[in-house]
């Protein structure tokens with residue numbers, strides 16, 4: 315397979331393996347709502363944050379959406395778009411060395427992205443997908459490194475998002491950007507993605523007088539609709555398209571009674587006024603028996619009179635759509651959404667994505683309590699989109715957001731989530747607010763590495779931190795939640811039991827015959843402790859491998 319080369323590649327290609335494991339600490343004062351909802355906002359460089367997440371979330375993320383700097387070279391943006399921020403310059407100097415001085419802006423961007431994408435792949439579930447927003451500046455380079463990291467066979471496709479109209483056309487007016495998609499293992503994806511929620515264009519977000527005037531019939535039925543929503547625990551409010559209601563729910567009419575192309579079945583379907591309805595041009599697509607069944611089930615929608623061709627009712631709950639390679643939505647929608655949340659600010663954050671774009675992707679690729687990750691969080695659109703989608707389909711998806719810029723993380727990302735959380739209870743969409751899981755998130759900081767420069771465990775490290783780290787470095791998978799907190803047996807994998815004898819830095823924990831006698835596991839055991847008083851033959855007989863703290867702990 316052809317591969318891309320650039321200055322600095324050698325230095326960064328395995329860099330993610332050298333990044334030290336850091337601790338992630340929750341800042342309770344900055345974290346609204348109850349702990350344990352599973353949503354995280356981490357302030358810090360995503361390279362370190364992603365590595366820190368590995369012992370907890372390896373192969374656990376269902377969908378990653380990222381919107382990295384496009385590398386336009388435009389210094390004016392609130393966030394740094396040309397990978398020239400002091401943090402990035404410092405990191406490049408350390409990771410790439412003196413060569414970093416000579417890097418072009420494309421080299422720098424690739425150096426920045428490669429190790430981060432490698433870690434993102436490790437965090438994805440086998441049936442997970444990653445979507446990356448990008449424009450022409452780096453699209454082709456990104457495609458090459460994604461092929462390298464994810465494998466060409468896992469390329470799923472690219473969505474072209476038409477987001478602007480160019481009123482000052484150049485040779486070719488650029489009126490779009492891209493969202494590139496790869497799977498971790500494409501063979502594990504369903505052959506067709508189906509969304510249980512309506513496509514964005516069919517959702518009416520504003521439930522106001524405007525639509526009531528347009529559909530006077532709905533005005534009469536408003537009470538009934540609300541009842542229907544309550545009964546069906548649904549937040550779908552698809553008045554634009556689904557404008558009828560009967561006992562089966564909200565529906566629209568579809569032309570699928572027509573026989574396409576060749577001559578179909580011919581018979582009369584009587585309109586309620588007693589006259590035969592006009593037949594489709596090529597006849598009906600079902601035989602009379604099927605039509606009769608549909609008529610009995612009241613699945614046929616009649617026109618105003620017999621001159622109209624009948625339609626088949628399509629109920630909201632049966633709606634299935636496709637994720638298309640074309641997405642059309644004015645990019646200013648994102649800016650306006652954010653301005654509504656921050657009315658006091660003229661430009662809270664430049665070029666936030668519209669929640670609808672991310673909702674569209676997530677509605678096809680996630681469900682239930684899947685975890686969504688955005689490691690270039692910006693204004694927090696992904697977190698907002700996750701909450702909105704949960705409201706629509708009663709999901710309990712969780713998110714992890716990472717943002718390097720402390721000002722943005724605190725004043726925009728966190729503040730947006732807080733305001734959205736506060737407003738959700740009186741949102742028009744939230745007819746059943748008391749049934750929606752209360753949105754909350756933990757605001758987190760990246761703490762020190764687990765180990766100091768001499769490989770010693772730092773004082774701040776807790777038993778739980780070390781247990782997660784050891785279990786993960788031994789097994790390659792996160793410590794299961796069900797056993798989190800156990801001691802000294804921290805977990806068992808493939809019939810090997812992992813024990814940790816440790817009571818914090820400075821304590822001396824010894825593996826001796828008294829301790830050994832307490833271990834119930836009959837199979838092989840791996841025991842981490844400061845000292846061992848057992849002989850080699852005693853260890854062999856007891857099926858124990860001793861690992862000395864800290865020297866035998868893998869530090870990165």
Ligand SMILES: C[S@@+](CC[C@H](N)C(=O)[O-])C[C@H]1O[C@@H](n2cnc3c(N)ncnc32)[C@H](O)[C@@H]1O
Nearest residue numbers: 359360381393666667690692693695717718719
């Ligand atoms: C294009 S913006 C994302 C906008 C976001 N999608 C939204 O809708 O608001 C990119 C964001 O990534 C952040 N960023 C850049 N490098 C980063 C890094 N190494 N770690 C974490 N965040 C980073 C920037 O500070 C910026 O806020």
